Amino acid sequence: MLLAGAGPFAAKTPLPACPTDRATIKGSFGTAAFNVELAADETSRARGLMHVEHLPLSSGMLFVYQRPQLMSFWMRNTLIELDMLFLDGFGVIRHIHHRAQPLDETPISGGPDMLIGVLEINGGLARRLGIKVGDVLRHPAFISTSEPWNC
Template identity: 85%
Template structure:
């Protein structure tokens, strides 16, 4: 029995190494990148997805949705900033009503400005929180869908250690 027990231990050790080796190979295989032209918001209402144009540099953020005369219902613009900061937007040269969803670094919605008025140059504040992004969608849509403060937006620009995301 001693010899068969030894053989069994060697067999189990060999299988363990085989699976560990397969895991190492799988870990080295890169996952496909998450799409950057789509966001998903989840909350008590369920899930909503939007096709987005990302404004991640100064020129694109400055232009935003200015002079756009219509926005498809399932579309928006995602403004992304490299570091957390206080945020304020306005509607200069913006021709359509917008909802602005202000986001922290984990993609949590911290403030929603409902129905920003076209062409209004009054500053629209994201509140007292340091933020890293804003999603602009059609005016009134956040309320219609049931999107609320505390809901979470998923996009590769926003990382949450508490809720890892596999796109």
């Protein structure tokens, strides 16, 4: 599922008290929380959401990399439609690919930005919730730049 790789991201100011299986997105729409499976090593990133037949509405997979890089994903062996939210080191959403089609092996680029993460959620959910480029994902893998985060 993944065409780019590295190891887990080591934030300079991690938020160790916050759980790693939860991510929150804040934006003009409000707040959305997701239970996430973390894909932070080569094996889990390569597997991704392949062969998954159903993803609960408030769930997703968070891919995290050690270094900022250009990113490209595909939907090989992925059976469900997904939205892909591409993230920089601060958790800012830099690009959203809406409704990636199951089983499509066409590369899906995160754009020209150097990124360290991708959140995959159910296809169509980003638009339904009003999530947009510039919104911020909060998770211990990303550096916090604003007010203290109360997870």
